């Protein structure tokens with residue numbers, strides 16, 4: 001008899017996440033990365049890229065709601081949206097909940113991620129069949145270079161870690177193009193890694209250092225993502241026009257929440273404000289990073 005099936009993801013020196021598995025449902029190499037789907041008794045189905053958790057059925061709602069809704073509820077009536085990465089469909093699903101949305105470009109470098117998500121995570125990937133959604137199998141950094149100026153109301157960067165194929169999505173040139181393709185009142189929101197990660201904690205101050213010259217308002221916020229490395233995750237929102245708190249109306253968001261398609265399980269108007277209240281160590285991480293000379 002074979003031993004118990006298990007999955008572990010360690011972020012440093014054997015520290016990380018582990019779970020027993022009921023089944024290994026899919027495994028392939030797409031030519032770009034390993035793509036696996038496993039079934040966990042607690043976390044449900046899990047999407048793994050190169051052995052790292054991208055989403056679990058158990059907690060993906062937290063990440064996708066928190067990447068998308070602070071930005072979209074800040075905008076009075078978002079219509080055109082660009083999503084870079086996000087091949088599992090969760091970010092697109094959250095964007096489409098807003099009735100004002102007319103056009104979504106999803107730029108995913110690995111088409112096999114989209115195909116696997118459609119097969120194994122139909123409720124996450126449901127938005128891909130929406131006629132407003134346009135799928136592009138391309139490098140996000142290249143796509144933005146040829147996108148029209150001022151076209152988008154919001155840009156979301158839902159990428160893997162800032163290494164390998166995703167490294168270009170954390171660079172100055174890319175952020176400068178994101179600013180160009182955004183409308184003057186547009187909003188950029190991106191996943192900016194974990195402030196507790198021994199290596200990727202430096203992503204947060206680096207993102208601030210690169211975004212602040214391009215956007216008048218740059219602010220980060222946190223959410224717990226239990227199945228991501230360290231369990232605490234940061235997002236960063238940037239806009240030339242809107243301040244994430246001063247220009248956010250909880251009552252307006254509350255009213256608009258009634259018109260969303262489907263019910264949110266994590267994001268609320270109160271939580272929008274609370275999420276931007278950063279712990280001391282995160283404030284220090286950002287301010288110390290900003291004080292250092294750019295590498």
Ligand code: SAM
Pocket residue numbers: 049054063084085086087088107108109110113138139140141158159160161165166167168169191
């Ligand atoms: N929520 C996850 C996280 O925070 O790590 C990300 C999930 S999503 C599956 C990440 C996607 O980014 C992957 O499907 C990957 O193929 C895609 N990706 C990585 N680099 C990219 C690039 N340069 N252009 C477009 N998509 C890219």
